[in-house]
Amino acid sequence: MAQIISGNIIARTIRQEVQSDVATYRKGKGRNPGLNLLLVGDNPASELYVKFKAKDCAEVGITSVIQRLPVTASQAEVLRCIEEWNANPDVHGILVQLPLPRHINEHVVLRHIDPAKDVDGFHPENAGKLLIGLPGFIPCTPAGVVEMLHRSGINPAGKHVAVVGRSNIVGKPLAMLLAQKRKGGNATVTMCHTGTSDLAHHTLRADILVAAAGVPEMITNQHVQPGAVVIDVGINRVQMHDGGSKVVGDVHFASVEPLASAITPVPGGVGPMTRAMLLVNTMFAAKGTFLSESR
């Protein structure tokens, strides 16, 4: 039986740590850390994610503000909002909920955020810092995966990690983090994608297999070597025969769990870690941890 790595439990501990960090910050500064969230349009999933983020903030004592703009908002309006927040010292962290409506250029918007307030870690400056090993904001999902490995006593150093997926928000930054010459890294990383000719050839050699492809249950027992650690980043809503729906990961849990030494569930695995790391990044922003490097 595999060890079930509970993101719910680890994230709860992290939230408690952030809560105590916030209390110390408030005592010293006389104010709360602040996170502003921008939601453009009425995508129901985005609405839900933003509400969860605000709820998480409230739980640990971070002040959050949700600014809603209509789906018809222009790119200039979005940029103006970000400029105001960049200049406001009470706004420590800025998050623009993605996806944006199609007429708004996501890259332009993300580049507009002050890198010192970029708690999602999507600004090219922070992405570049991650690549060359300088301190900066790390996107919440890869940061969460590394943190959950660390807190579960799984050291990637010297191990072969296969990451299935190369998106800018999950696969690529995670591969960079794990390959870095530092604690929590030092792994030999293979990044797989749709151009990979024989996926199983690579995943079967992995001591740690991370699935971040967005394809429901694509990783089966045919892809996993006995004793591997399996981290499932995927969150996919699938239809059931009775007309309802459920959320599954990218890993076929029932066939992989008996083989793995440790595995994350979906839900309750990487998802809660992502939410917790946003709080951690917001505290970094409030404390100005990366400020000197960002100016």
Ligand SMILES: NC(=O)c1ccc[n+]([C@@H]2O[C@H](COP(=O)([O-])OP(=O)(O)OC[C@H]3O[C@@H](n4cnc5c(N)ncnc54)[C@H](OP(=O)(O)O)[C@@H]3O)[C@@H](O)[C@H]2O)c1
């Ligand atoms: N748990 C969380 O907090 C969290 C956070 C973010 C995302 N997610 C979930 O994680 C999954 C990935 O998200 P994402 O934003 O990274 O998705 P994405 O932008 O769609 O990227 C998916 C990546 O997987 C690769 N891929 C797709 N099908 C593949 C296949 N059959 N074989 C090999 N590689 C394949 C794609 O390759 P190409 O580059 O060649 O197209 C791409 O690089 C989704 O289910 C998403 O909902 C979860």
